[in-house]
Amino acid sequence: MAAHTSKAFLSLGRLNVSGFGLHRSVNRIRYATLLSTNSPSGNKGLPDRGSRGAFARKPRRDAGEPRTEKMAVDQDWTAVYPAAVPFRPSSVPLPVRMGYPVKGGVPPEKKGNLELIKIPNFLHLTPGAIKKHCEALKSFCTEWPSALDTDAKCDQHFPIKVESREYLSASPSVRNPSARIVHLKVKLSSLNLDDHARKKMVKLVGERYCKDTDILTIKTDSCPLRQQNYDYAMYLLTVLYHESWKTEAWEAEKTAADMEEYIWEDSPSQKNILDTLVRMKVAGEGEELREELLRRKEVQEYKDSVTRLKNEGESESAMLQYREAVKKILNL
Amino acid sequence: MCQIDLQIMAIHRLSFRLRQTITHVRSLHSSGCGRLQEAVATESEPEPFSVFRAQENDPAHQSQKHVGQYYTVPPAHIPSLFPHGLPRRYQQQVKTFNEACVMVRQPALEVISYLKKTDFSKPAVRYLFYGLKGSGKTMSLCHTVHFCYAQEWLVLHIPDAHLWVKNCKELLPSSYNASRFDQPLQATEWLRNFKITNEHFLSKLKTSQRYVWTKREFTEEGRPLGELVDQGISRVKSSSDVVGAVMKELRLQSGQPEADFRLAVAVDGVNALWGKSTIKKEDKSPVDPEELTLVCNLRKLIKNDWHGGVIITTLSQTGSLYTPKSAYLPQELLGEKGFDSMDPFVPVSVPNYSEKEFESCYLYYIDRHWLQHPQSQTEDGKKELIFLSNRNPSMLERVCAFL
Numbered sequence: 001m002a003a004h005t006s007k008a009f010l011s012l013g014r015l016n017v018s019g020f021g022l023h024r025s026v027n028r029i030r031y032a033t034l035l036s037t038n039s040p041s042g043n044k045g046l047p048d049r050g051s052r053g054a055f056a057r058k059p060r061r062d063a064g065e066p067r068t069e070k071m072a073v074d075q076d077w078t079a080v081y082p083a084a085v086p087f088r089p090s091s092v093p094l095p096v097r098m099g100y101p102v103k104g105g106v107p108p109e110k111k112g113n114l115e116l117i118k119i120p121n122f123l124h125l126t127p128g129a130i131k132k133h134c135e136a137l138k139s140f141c142t143e144w145p146s147a148l149d150t151d152a153k154c155d156q157h158f159p160i161k162v163e164s165r166e167y168l169s170a171s172p173s174v175r176n177p178s179a180r181i182v183h184l185k186v187k188l189s190s191l192n193l194d195d196h197a198r199k200k201m202v203k204l205v206g207e208r209y210c211k212d213t214d215i216l217t218i219k220t221d222s223c224p225l226r227q228q229n230y231d232y233a234m235y236l237l238t239v240l241y242h243e244s245w246k247t248e249a250w251e252a253e254k255t256a257a258d259m260e261e262y263i264w265e266d267s268p269s270q271k272n273i274l275d276t277l278v279r280m281k282v283a284g285e286g287e288e289l290r291e292e293l294l295r296r297k298e299v300q301e302y303k304d305s306v307t308r309l310k311n312e313g314e315s316e317s318a319m320l321q322y323r324e325a326v327k328k329i330l331n332l
Numbered sequence: 333m334c335q336i337d338l339q340i341m342a343i344h345r346l347s348f349r350l351r352q353t354i355t356h357v358r359s360l361h362s363s364g365c366g367r368l369q370e371a372v373a374t375e376s377e378p379e380p381f382s383v384f385r386a387q388e389n390d391p392a393h394q395s396q397k398h399v400g401q402y403y404t405v406p407p408a409h410i411p412s413l414f415p416h417g418l419p420r421r422y423q424q425q426v427k428t429f430n431e432a433c434v435m436v437r438q439p440a441l442e443v444i445s446y447l448k449k450t451d452f453s454k455p456a457v458r459y460l461f462y463g464l465k466g467s468g469k470t471m472s473l474c475h476t477v478h479f480c481y482a483q484e485w486l487v488l489h490i491p492d493a494h495l496w497v498k499n500c501k502e503l504l505p506s507s508y509n510a511s512r513f514d515q516p517l518q519a520t521e522w523l524r525n526f527k528i529t530n531e532h533f534l535s536k537l538k539t540s541q542r543y544v545w546t547k548r549e550f551t552e553e554g555r556p557l558g559e560l561v562d563q564g565i566s567r568v569k570s571s572s573d574v575v576g577a578v579m580k581e582l583r584l585q586s587g588q589p590e591a592d593f594r595l596a597v598a599v600d601g602v603n604a605l606w607g608k609s610t611i612k613k614e615d616k617s618p619v620d621p622e623e624l625t626l627v628c629n630l631r632k633l634i635k636n637d638w639h640g641g642v643i644i645t646t647l648s649q650t651g652s653l654y655t656p657k658s659a660y661l662p663q664e665l666l667g668e669k670g671f672d673s674m675d676p677f678v679p680v681s682v683p684n685y686s687e688k689e690f691e692s693c694y695l696y697y698i699d700r701h702w703l704q705h706p707q708s709q710t711e712d713g714k715k716e717l718i719f720l721s722n723r724n725p726s727m728l729e730r731v732c733a734f735l
Contacts, residue, residue, distance in 0.1 A: 268672035276636060276676060279455045302676065314661040319462075319679050326676045330457055332446050 066090035078132055081123040087116045092123065120170070159190035162233070164226055180226050184218040184233040191241060199260060200251075201244040262310035264303045270294075273302060273329065280330075301325045384692040384699075386436055391444060391479035394436050400688040402433040402696055405478060413481045415525040416491040417600075419470050421729060429700050435689060439463075439682045440472040444479050446678070447642055452594065455636040458674055460602070461646040462662050463682035466726030469646040470600055472682055476644050480596035485641070486533050488526070488582065488633075489598045494651030496626050497609035503619075508573050512625045513611075519571035519626060523564045526578070533593060534558035537585060543577055545570045557581060576629040583633060586640035595641030597633055601648035605631055606670030608654050631673065645674075685723040693725070697732050705735040 071093050089110040097107040098115045148154050163183040167176035202209050209216050220229040305322040386401035388394050426432045443459050461469040480487050496518050506512040537557040544550040564574025586595040605627055611619045621627045647665045662679055663671050697703045707713040721727035
């Protein structure tokens, strides 16, 4: 058994060494010296096992001091962990502890800690390592156009923004179904829409439009491939645009309840105020006098205050404005 | 005469009490009373009863300098003017203190000043008191109604329109209009109170057309209005129609140039007219307020197509149905339809007590020996009261009730 295990150690050590090209020679020497010192003692300790023959225990080497003791503070870490490798306690010079604390104590240390080995680590992706990656990739990249240096210019020249996500995971398959989702964002102010078209567009898209930022977001995920979803999103945008410019016959039946905001003309409020003014005999009867009444300053103020009350919702200041307007009209 | 005697006795009692409490009250109240001439740090003895009381008991003569002070409603007016108008807790307070003291506040003064300047040839102007719960809307309405009463106007006071849209024990289909419903009990009660308030007008005014109630009962043209009202009180079945007839008569007649009376319509809780109701028909479907005769007639009265009077209303969330507790602004409580019907109206905001008004109320309670707890008379106690009630009149009254 001993022989087996020592052989196993030896082979492991060899494998590791092959990964670390630079330190190969050093390690080999170390392992070799260990072997030489240990072998006599191993043989001495098991004289009665000699009958086993092939299974005579191989001398076990003592572990030397860990590499972390020899690491310089300003060493090149990318050389220690150049690729994704499981956690090696003797190569990471950090006093990390992980696991459930021993009773009345602290989490177990990193040496021989399976928890640290099980979890994925990103020791190979330090900022320095990323910088090196970027430097290496730079030669394959194209330069950002110098004319597009501000966000505003980007919005102006490229109003449609398409967003999609890539997913990487360590698994047998590189496919991820969430990668097919495409978000298409566009500001309505950058589209050529007149008043009616804009209102119709907002009604057609419903929840997808955000009033505060004026951005229409179309999310497509019905097709299996990203390319297909992107085409579909562009198609939807085109159709929305053209449909909102058209006026259907049934749009003439739009009622006051469908209106997006309160319009004072032809509202009960306008009728009320005109009737009141007529009854007050401020001016006589007649159609043209209604027009004249409407043009009066007090009536305009009243109209503003009522529109503000209905559109913006209620508040003390809006109420006060309404009160002043009514007082002026009624000559109080 | 008896009023003056009462006043003199009140003066004696007050001055006696005030001398007892003068050391406490002096430094506190000299800034709190409404007398603007008095400097803050005077040590002079204030006059016996004008600390927080106004001298002026007639609402017509009250002005800005009386703001924050209490005036007493003459005891003779109370049973005739307010058989049903005052808030319940205030009625209890009146009984306890043996006097009805109303605080003069800015919103009521404002509306009274408009009322004084009204031009009765123009359509009736509508005023709406709105404010947080318990801030004094109903009391402001009562103050204004007292003014109208003192000016010898005809007061049509509906104490709470919400009572007409809920808890109706009897609902009859209307004989006049088949799609509507009558509420005989509420109508008779209201007619009774209306009669008490406007006794002397009812004999003077005459009906302008013939009303037929049933096959055998009718009221001829030219009969005094009192007879109409009596008809409604005695014949319970047709009382709702009588209410409608009374309203129509008053509306038409107040606008006539030869009418010698002014009509003041006071409605508390006007948002009930356009809200929802909890009354159900026999098949358990809800009744729309529009289908109730009383509500229908009242809505017609509130429209401003008549002249010769004013319409004063308040909003009320307390009795209203299906409205959130935090709603107090006009549009929230009136709704779209209500706002469009009331438009254009003058909204008057009724805020919580100001510092001065709070002082005045506090001193009044102390004077009436309502605050018995020894700590309530200290500075700290006062701060605690301010904190607990947030200067809200009804909260203050409820908190002080325990002390």
